[in-house]
Amino acid sequence: MTDTAPRPTLEAVAARAGVSRATVSRVVNGGDGVREPLVERVRRAVDELGYVPNQAARSLVTRRHGAVAVVVAEPETRVFADPFFALQLRGISKELTAHDNQLVLLLTEGRDDHARVGRYLAGGHVDGALVFSLHLDDPLPGLIQRAGVPTVFGGRPGWSEGSRDVVYVDSDNRGGAREAVRHLVDLGRTRVAHITGALDQTSAADRLEGYRDVMGDAAPELVVRGDFTPAGGERAMRELLDRCPDVDAVFAANDLTASGALRVLREHGRRVPEDVAVIGFDDMLPVAEQTDPPLTTVRQDIEEMGRLMARLLLRDLDGRSGRGGGDAPAGVVLPTTLVRRASA
Amino acid sequence: MTDTAPRPTLEAVAARAGVSRATVSRVVNGGDGVREPLVERVRRAVDELGYVPNQAARSLVTRRHGAVAVVVAEPETRVFADPFFALQLRGISKELTAHDNQLVLLLTEGRDDHARVGRYLAGGHVDGALVFSLHLDDPLPGLIQRAGVPTVFGGRPGWSEGSRDVVYVDSDNRGGAREAVRHLVDLGRTRVAHITGALDQTSAADRLEGYRDVMGDAAPELVVRGDFTPAGGERAMRELLDRCPDVDAVFAANDLTASGALRVLREHGRRVPEDVAVIGFDDMLPVAEQTDPPLTTVRQDIEEMGRLMARLLLRDLDGRSGRGGGDAPAGVVLPTTLVRRASA
């Protein structure tokens, strides 16, 4: 491969254009306050030499890196079993690159990684961080806040209750759940069950709340614990069928869970939606459209969540170089919509 | 949030420890050639001040960034419809962080992005690149090679035929396909069909080759074009059933395709595996284990592919700071294994 191509420096461009380094720098950074003919000459020199600014040198003086860390804790392989993560990443990436920022991906699993991430963030390699705080007891948020890096969280962090200065983007899990359960009730169903997600994640807890908003606490036997996986959905559905044979509707915490439930229902000869109506959450296309029957579900715009997270962070970043204090928007909650297919 | 914490510099640590900057630098970078008591003193000063080296300043002189770009072209949303991408990323991330390297993720879609990526890579922000060259006519590989950045490709690039100096990691697509088809033949099947993947990707082309290695070119009507998606699998299966009603086995280019085929077979009342045996490729657990019946498939260790890619790149990176020429290992091909479940 091409060995040691000696990349041209500002100096070289300046020499070629017959101007000073300062002028070249000005042109490269927007060209304000430089007379047109000179701008032209510098531009040409840049092109001819194929000059690209050295980011390290630039960061050294500007203290900006044009890079944002995305921290994904994935103690469970679940993160990789559905396209959730990838979609969000895509949204983030789009927004970031649109503003000339790079995405540094930090995947963590286990204690050691936490320390490493903490160190990295504290090391000032990036201008900010986007963090997916998956679990209630996750030590990551603490570490990060201590590192003093501007941060936006994906999903409402469990500990955000008190602190008003935590910025996050979340879906309207509770509202979406409410809508789903209400739809089931409107369908005339009276024994509406809920298979929860992993309850140490706020998304699962919030969906459960939404279910309770409509159904109340009347029939606790209709709430079964799941874990966002198909296997968990199967297990829960079996338990449900066993415990409440008269169940006529199920609101599953996500599509994967619903797919497991669907399988068990079929196995038990229950027709969907005639005997039991089923609703999922997420609208993960490859899952929701492929189940039998296709799944009615609550859609959340995952890619948009990612994009919004990035946007909030970048705004904050700009803000703090401008004024001293930023008006932290705290939490932003994206709406959900019910997508009707065949299962309910 | 914490505002402008003025991070301590080498200078500050030196002052506190009562030594020179050079000594602190030595200690921070491993501490070789510094007497124990001094090392101790410096370490303490570092801790007390919470000193973290400034990477920008360091890169400026070492010309090393401790960062590797991962370039993923995703012209098709398919990349996000299966966990392939995420698994590979995880493998890469593990290996990279184990060697204290950061992962800069570059997601591209469309022409504009290519230029951007080319510029970024040429800009010398990273020490090397890991690239997934998905399509035969992808302009990315060219751009990258021109940027002169050490690169390892994921999957055999279509244009690598001539050039011996292209480093890549691939699965044994051809061998795996051969094994699958042979298994079907051993089962006594005589009308073994193949639903291909997107043939502008070498993985699909290689799997087709493997099929032909066993079946020859005898019955071209048994080869139907798919595109790695469930929908493509359905379409192809319908066509197949229509064209060759006597088909008694199907080797699908991947699990997603197989799942589509399975659905159509059920729809047509064909029993699997009694009437038609089906084999997939990938062993994507959430797909292969959840189909009805569970899918017999060719497993490839995706995470290991990622890890290996990173390892090769890092080795190359170390190599070129050592000797002048590196012994490029060209292509590394990982073995596949047949996983027997119920569908064949």
Place this chain on the structure above:
DNA sequence: GTGAAAGCGCTAACAA
């Protein structure tokens, strides 16, 4: 509007 010069924080010769 343009140039000269002073660093940003660090590493790597070279001296001592």
Place this chain on the structure above:
DNA sequence: TTGTTAGCGCTTTCAC
């Protein structure tokens, strides 16, 4: 073994 010194390539006052 330790310290001194000269940059790495860039931005940014401050004169002109």
